[in-house]
Each structure stands twice: as structure tokens, then as C-alpha cells.
Amino acid sequence: xTQQGVRWxxxxxxxxxxxxxxxxxxxxxxxxxxxxxTGSSDEGTVWGLxxxxxxxxxxxxxxxxxxxxxAYKCSxxxxxxxxxxxxxxxxxxxxxxxxxxxxxxxxxxxxWIAGRRGRTQEKxxxxxxxxxxxxxxxxxxxxxxxxxxxxxxxxxxxxxxxDLLRSGLATAEQAGYGLWEETxxxxxxxxxxxxxxxxxxxxxxxxxxxxxPVRLLExxxxxxxxxxxxxxxxxxxxxxxxxxxxxxxxxxxxxxxxLRDDWLVLAQYDTADPKxxxxxxxLHGTASGRTALLLSYGAAGRAPxxxxxxxxxxxxxxxAYPGAGQQRxxxxxxxxxxxxxxxxxxxxTTTEAAARYGAALREDPWLExxxxxxxxxxxxxxxxxxQLADAEEDTALPLSPTATSRPGLWRLIALSGGTPIKVxxxxxxxxxxxxxxxxTGPGEAVRLC
Amino acid sequence: MTxxxxxxxxxxxxxxxxxxxxxxxxxxxxxxxxxxxTAPAAxxxxxxxxxxxxxxxxxxxxxxxxxxxAPEDPRPALPAAAVRRLGLLLADRPGSGGSGRRGTxxxxxxxxxxxxxxxxxxxxAAPAEALPAxxxxxxxxxxxxxxxLEFAGPRALWLxxxxxxxxxxxxxxxxGGAVLPGPEETDRINQLWQEGxxxxxxxxxxxxxxxxxxxxxxxLATTWPxxxxxxxxxxxxxLRTGLGPRDEPxxxxxxxxxxxxxxxxAAELLSALPGSALAARMxxxxxxxxxxxxxxxxxxxxVEAPHECDAAMERDGVVPKAPSGRGERxxxxxxxxxxxxxxxxxxxxxxxxPQEIVALPVADDWLSELHAAWCRAAVRQRDADWSRALLxxxxxxxxxxxxxxxxxxxxxxxxxxxxxxxxxxxxxxxxAHGLSExxxxxxxxxxxxxxxxxxxxVDALNIAxxxxxxPWSFSGVMGLAERCLDPAEAGRLDALLAIPDEPxxxxxxxxxxxxxxxxxxGTTLRLRAVMSEELGAS
Numbered sequence: 001x002t003q004q005g006v007r008w009x010x011x012x013x014x015x016x017x018x019x020x021x022x023x024x025x026x027x028x029x030x031x032x033x034x035x036x037x038t039g040s041s042d043e044g045t046v047w048g049l050x051x052x053x054x055x056x057x058x059x060x061x062x063x064x065x066x067x068x069x070x071a072y073k074c075s076x077x078x079x080x081x082x083x084x085x086x087x088x089x090x091x092x093x094x095x096x097x098x099x100x101x102x103x104x105x106x107x108x109x110x111x112w113i114a115g116r117r118g119r120t121q122e123k124x125x126x127x128x129x130x131x132x133x134x135x136x137x138x139x140x141x142x143x144x145x146x147x148x149x150x151x152x153x154x155x156x157x158x159x160x161x162x163d164l165l166r167s168g169l170a171t172a173e174q175a176g177y178g179l180w181e182e183t184x185x186x187x188x189x190x191x192x193x194x195x196x197x198x199x200x201x202x203x204x205x206x207x208x209x210x211x212x213p214v215r216l217l218e219x220x221x222x223x224x225x226x227x228x229x230x231x232x233x234x235x236x237x238x239x240x241x242x243x244x245x246x247x248x249x250x251x252x253x254x255x256x257x258x259l260r261d262d263w264l265v266l267a268q269y270d271t272a273d274p275k276x277x278x279x280x281x282x283l284h285g286t287a288s289g290r291t292a293l294l295l296s297y298g299a300a301g302r303a304p305x306x307x308x309x310x311x312x313x314x315x316x317x318x319x320a321y322p323g324a325g326q327q328r329x330x331x332x333x334x335x336x337x338x339x340x341x342x343x344x345x346x347x348x349t350t351t352e353a354a355a356r357y358g359a360a361l362r363e364d365p366w367l368e369x370x371x372x373x374x375x376x377x378x379x380x381x382x383x384x385x386x387q388l389a390d391a392e393e394d395t396a397l398p399l400s401p402t403a404t405s406r407p408g409l410w411r412l413i414a415l416s417g418g419t420p421i422k423v424x425x426x427x428x429x430x431x432x433x434x435x436x437x438x439x440t441g442p443g444e445a446v447r448l449c
Numbered sequence: 450m451t452x453x454x455x456x457x458x459x460x461x462x463x464x465x466x467x468x469x470x471x472x473x474x475x476x477x478x479x480x481x482x483x484x485x486x487t488a489p490a491a492x493x494x495x496x497x498x499x500x501x502x503x504x505x506x507x508x509x510x511x512x513x514x515x516x517x518x519a520p521e522d523p524r525p526a527l528p529a530a531a532v533r534r535l536g537l538l539l540a541d542r543p544g545s546g547g548s549g550r551r552g553t554x555x556x557x558x559x560x561x562x563x564x565x566x567x568x569x570x571x572x573x574a575a576p577a578e579a580l581p582a583x584x585x586x587x588x589x590x591x592x593x594x595x596x597x598l599e600f601a602g603p604r605a606l607w608l609x610x611x612x613x614x615x616x617x618x619x620x621x622x623x624x625g626g627a628v629l630p631g632p633e634e635t636d637r638i639n640q641l642w643q644e645g646x647x648x649x650x651x652x653x654x655x656x657x658x659x660x661x662x663x664x665x666x667x668x669l670a671t672t673w674p675x676x677x678x679x680x681x682x683x684x685x686x687x688l689r690t691g692l693g694p695r696d697e698p699x700x701x702x703x704x705x706x707x708x709x710x711x712x713x714x715a716a717e718l719l720s721a722l723p724g725s726a727l728a729a730r731m732x733x734x735x736x737x738x739x740x741x742x743x744x745x746x747x748x749x750x751x752v753e754a755p756h757e758c759d760a761a762m763e764r765d766g767v768v769p770k771a772p773s774g775r776g777e778r779x780x781x782x783x784x785x786x787x788x789x790x791x792x793x794x795x796x797x798x799x800x801x802x803p804q805e806i807v808a809l810p811v812a813d814d815w816l817s818e819l820h821a822a823w824c825r826a827a828v829r830q831r832d833a834d835w836s837r838a839l840l841x842x843x844x845x846x847x848x849x850x851x852x853x854x855x856x857x858x859x860x861x862x863x864x865x866x867x868x869x870x871x872x873x874x875x876x877x878x879x880x881a882h883g884l885s886e887x888x889x890x891x892x893x894x895x896x897x898x899x900x901x902x903x904x905x906x907v908d909a910l911n912i913a914x915x916x917x918x919x920p921w922s923f924s925g926v927m928g929l930a931e932r933c934l935d936p937a938e939a940g941r942l943d944a945l946l947a948i949p950d951e952p953x954x955x956x957x958x959x960x961x962x963x964x965x966x967x968x969x970x971g972t973t974l975r976l977r978a979v980m981s982e983e984l985g986a987s
Contacts, residue, residue, distance in 0.1 A: 033972025168473025417519035
């Protein structure tokens, strides 16, 4: 396959933008006007000169073939990453050969590419040695100390939960946010970020509308279950113990054998909190049938580095993280740049989807949702809410509250037009959250998030 | 989740656990737990098991009645490159970032109307996933609605019925999106006319009128006496399309209407029919007021305005009460001349051509009153000969100044001329008077601008730059040029992109801003060429 065949779509390019402002600015630069000396090479490099406000045009290069998503270089002073010039250049490139012809990279672009590729190779050869250099004895002692802290934290949290249950959840409504914030801070001190995040979420439940006591009891009970899981981890089967460690927030590293496959990018979306942007990318192995979740983080205001365009396939190795029922994996070596495909993931019925979530809870009781592709469902209004009604059976999955408030809902409804379509999303106890859909006839995947 | 919870297991029922948790174990001992210090832990143990059990046991709910499938859109799919372009145009929505200064990047939102028009003229179907963004764009900008809704097609109306935010689409489309009866379905037409809502009836009348003017008039005549006054006004107004001599009897009847507004509209429509009885009556009245005085050295027009507004005049739509600050007699005179057929003046004034008549001197300061009334008549009767005469030569000195004919009126007069002539006149005007007055006139020219017009606009911009002013004094014309200049002219701009040496009296930095403005103009033109190529332009 040559590079010319894999120009991305506009959506795929815009998905790289760190925020809405950059998306808009990039769109404006995605026209031939300010650009000159643009070109792209067979190795997956795109370059061009962009006329800015100064006299000297900005030099912009993008390496789309890189193993960990596209890499950017631009001589502009912007701190956004990628900057609007890189986005504009990619948009132009996605427009076709007229705007960005195939050619030989100029010297300034070639230097950067050569330097980058050299460094990447160096990293690959020196990588393993670096990891082995640490003192195993010291690492073990550090891990032990941390485990002691977590144990202390979990014990304290158990005490707080018991106090709460003794005086009643009704008091939690009066106590407000402060109580939970303080407890969450204690959990951060105890180096158990997973517990801290759960505690912080507890604080929001009393103000979350009718039915809050039920939700608060559920979450308190699951938190108690996690505490108990940690305190009795020696008695758990190893896989479940690994899941508990992951849920507590202890660092883990991928340990499975690398699995090479043509991975179809099912969905990519970001969730942001004030300090951190988390990007989730769902992959489907077209040969293995496996589903994998890649996580990537970015500091506030910066897009996470890994970006994979939805609807393309990636010939790459993926390594799973330990733990029962865990989908998380890390992306290893990529053997070719992402390529377009007409493959769609195989799907299930609504009944099977519900059964899958139930089965997954057996391995990880803290699981919020599982990735599911529904084969043929019709978005159907149900009072003020929406559901995905099965085309074959008389059953339906409700859409989750998050999905109902997203603009993607209307893209899904428009795409369906009352006929059955294939939808990928996350299904859990709150309902189904659609992330990507495929039209009834031929056509590209449509992002819904 | 609407899924049915699994049948309650024997030990502790979930509701009992929740009650105990809410009240606290100090007050309520949870079911199946020992009282005392271990009660909270026992309660949490039971609740954890129960929570996981409830979640694992969730089953799908019962499906609600499925929506009716959206009607098929038979139009061919949009080419892939055009789908991408549409996504970019729609992504550039106002309000999302962006500052006041525009820089060199084209204003994409402003190109959306053109893009829609081109896509509609080629009969492409909108991609389904773009419909929500398209409807949102149309919601914010009423001027986009007709083209956006035409392009969006039947599926957009189907969507609009599901989302209250897009209800405007149903209002804009007759019959709430239901298909209007075809020409042969007389029964359905009559039924809708008799029983439909007001908006549906207006839309129906407009649709029938555009197909068969006589049928529409006859339809209206069946219920005319029973309609409410406001409705009569709206219905009468829809006769404006396809107005013809055969509408006269109904309009004559409406001259005796109870409502003053209906009477005025009927009179206005009748006066646009030069062969009507009303027009003839007006010709007699107006003719009596104007005569050629041959006793002067050159023949001169003398005006004797009417002394009263009698009942017959009032019935023919003359408004008796003058607005404050205007003399009654000149007010009546203006209305008479405005409604009189222009052709009658040639006979009345010695067989002169319109040019000759307009050139005649007018005695006693009646010139502006008389010419203004003729302008209104020329626009109303869409008379190109008289418009040409009243417009005069574009390069004439008074054409630029505050002459007898205002810019707004001149723009209306231009509207009666063929497109080519219009462009040429405006080109001549700009060449002589520059751009400062030209905005309104440019607005009536056909898009893309004809070559002579485009050239004169670019030349005038160039002159404005050399004069040293800032480009934003011309931002209106610049914006129009970005949208209306023929993309083929883009090459001519290349020479203007360089930053010129600043003359001493120029505004500081103006040269750079001009280069930027011209660059944006060139970029936009190239983008428009690409857009139209993507849509498969011939």
C-alpha cells in the first residue's frame, strides 16, 4: 500500500485538535490560500510553508506514519499541540493531490524527519536496558512501603464508611462536598488514587437528583468491596487481585504477550477534568476478535499525544495489561501507517449486550460498562429519553444520561433515519453510550462523541 | 435503567437495605445483621453483593413504538470531497473562538449560502450525519433556511419532528412537512384550502399560484367574502407572483374592501397592471396635472397638483392624509403619478421617448417630486425603458451626488434591467464615483459579477489603497467581492498582494492591511473555485 491511498478524512484530522478554538483555526487554514511549497512523501511525511502575520512563513511538517500517532513540527510560537498550522496542513492534505502533491521533502523537513526517526530507533534499542538498570531490591522496598500506606488508607476509609452508615446516608446530604473532598485528599496521601477518585465522586451523588440514596448506597458498597478486596488480597485469585490493584490505582505495566493484528479504530474520545485530559481509544482486532482500550493522558489544555483516526485500521502489536476483565492495553510497534478499510466490527443483539455486561461483572464487579457493538438497532424516542430498539427482537437498551445530552445523539438519529444501523458504544448499568455508528449502506464510520 | 430488576431473592430485600442505610444503623438494624458495632460492615457487605447482583441481572427493556422510517431521498449522494468541504463550512460557526480581526483566512460561514445554492442546483442529497449541524446553522440564520432546508431534504423534516429546537423547519415548510397536493389532486387542494391552518393555506395558495395563476385566484375567490381581514391581506399579497390582466375583476372587487390595508394592496397591484381600469383612471388624473408649456424658450413641464382628494381617488387607493411635513397636494400628486401607467406619458407629452421626457426641464421645483414618482412607477411596472432613462448615464456627475434619485431607488431601478446591462451600469458608476456609494448597487448585481464589473471593483479597490486609507473603510465591498467576484479573476489580484511602499500621507501600516485583505480576497476566490469543482461544476 502506498501512502497516497491513506489520506485521512476531515473528521479524522479534526479529531487531533486539542480544543474547539484550534479546530476552528485549523479549519480556516485548511485552504490553499496561505500555503506554498506543500507536498507529501511516500513515507508518510507532509510539509508546507504557511504565510502568517510575519514576513517569514512558518515551516510545518507532520509525520503521519509514526508508530505512536502523528508527530508535528512547526516553526510557529504556538503552545497548542498540534498547532493550527499542522491541522490546516493535514486538512489540506486530506483534500487530495491537487492541494498537496506527492514529492520529495525539502531539506528543512528532511532534517527533522531524519532526526526524529533516528531518535526513535535509538530509544527502541536502548529502551529495555534503561528499565533493567533500576535496583530490584530498592523497587521492592518502595512497593512494600506504598502497600502499607494504601492499607492504612483503606482501613481509614472503611472506618469513615462505617461512621456514615451508622449515622445514616441522610446526614451525607447535609455534610455536603467538604467531607468527601477531605477524605479524597487523605486517599491521595495514602497513594491510592483509585480510591480518591471514587470518594470524590461520592460527594456529587447527594445533589444528583431523585434516587440519590440508592446510588450513594451502591457506590459506598462497591467502595467497601474494593477496600475489602485490597485488605484480603492474599486470599484472592491472582487475576482478581491484579484487578483490585488496578482499581486502587497502583501502577501496572502491560505484561501480556504482544498481539499483532489489523486493529480497527472503533472510537476515540476525551474526558477532561481540571488537571488532566484522558483519551480513550477503543480498538477491535479484525483477525483475533479482541477488543482493546488504549489510554493516553495530557496535561490540562494539551491534547493527549496518541491520536488514532476512527474508521482506519492499524497493523500493530498491542499488549494487554494484567487483571481479570481488564480491556486496557498498550500500543506497541506499528508496522504500517493507519489505512482506510471497509471492515466493520461484528455485532450482537440487545439481549446479548445486557448479558455481556452481567458476565463481565463476574470478573470485575467495579466495571461501569463494557464495549459493545450492536448489530441492528433503531434509535427510538421513549418519552423524553431515547433507547436503542433491537430491529429483530422486542427489546431495547436505554441510552445513558451522558449520551442523551450529547450532540452526537442527533447525528446517530439522523444517520439511522428510523432504519436499523450498526452502533459501537459502551454499555453498563446506566445504559448505552453510543460512540460510533455505521450507515445502513456503504459508507464511512461516523463519530458520535 | 428501565430493565426489570430480577425477582427479589429471599435474604435482605434491597429496599430494606436502602432504608436502613438512609436512617443509619444506630436507628434501624439492617435486615439479617447483628446489631451493634459490626452492623455497618454487615450492611455494606450485603449491599455490595446486592448491587453487583442487580447490575449483573439487568435485562434490556421493552422497545417503545419505533419511529416511522424517514422518507427516501432519491437525489444522488454528494461527492466525497464535497462532504468534507461541507463539514469544514459547518464547523466554522460563529461564536466558537475567533477574534474581531479576520486576517488572511476566508470567512467560511459566509460561503455556506453559495455552497448550498450550488449543491441544490446540481440536485445532490445531503449526507445524513451532517443534517444536525445543517439544521443548527439554519436555526441561527433565517436567511440560510430556504436553501439549507431544500438541501437537507425530507430526512431533515423527519428529524425536525423529533427535536423541538428544529421546529422552525416545519413552520418554514408548508403543511408541517406533509407533501403539498399535486396539481391533479383537486379534492385534496379544496379540502386543505377549506380546513387547513392559516400557514398551510398561505403555502398552498403560493404553490398553486406558481403552477397555475388562474386556479389560485379561483380558489381564493371561493372563500373571499368569509376570510378575516388580516388573512385577506396575506392572500391578496400572494397574487403578486404571476400577476396578470385576468386578476383584475377580483382586485377591483377588493378595492371596495372593508379593510384599508386590503384596499391599498389591491390598488397597488392594479396599478402594476398598465391595462387595468384603475391604471386608466389614474392616467387621466395624473395626466391632468402635467402639461408641456411651449411658451418658454425650451419646452418645459408644468405641474398643477390636485386640489382635493375625492372619494373616487380614495377608492383607487390614494391615501388622503399626508405624512407630517409634506404638503397635501404634492402627496396626492406623487401617488397619482406613481400609479399611472408610464406608457400614457408618451401620448400625453407629445410622443416623446422616456429619455426626452426625463430631460425636459420642470417648472417651479416640481422636478424631484415628479421624477421620484416616475421612479416608483418604473419599479412597480418593471419598465426597463423608463428605468434606463431615469438612471441616466452612470458617469454623470449628479449620479454620485444627492440627486433626485436616491441610491436605494437607483438600486431598485437597476433591478428592472437585464443582468448584463445592470453590471455595466454599476461598473461605469464605480469607475466614475468610486466605491464609497456603491455597496447598495453592487447588492443587486448578478453573482458572479460580470467581467467588466469585477474589473472596475478591483481597480477601485486598488485606487482606494493608493489613496492611503485603511481597508476596513471598504469592508462591506470587500466582503461582497469575496462572495461575488468571479473566481476566474483571482489571477488579477496577484499583483496586489505585495506590500507597497508607504506614501507619506498614508495611514500608518495601511499597506500591510491591504495586502492582507487582498490575500484573503484571493484565497476566498480560489476556495470558491475549488468548492464548485468539488460539486462537479461543468
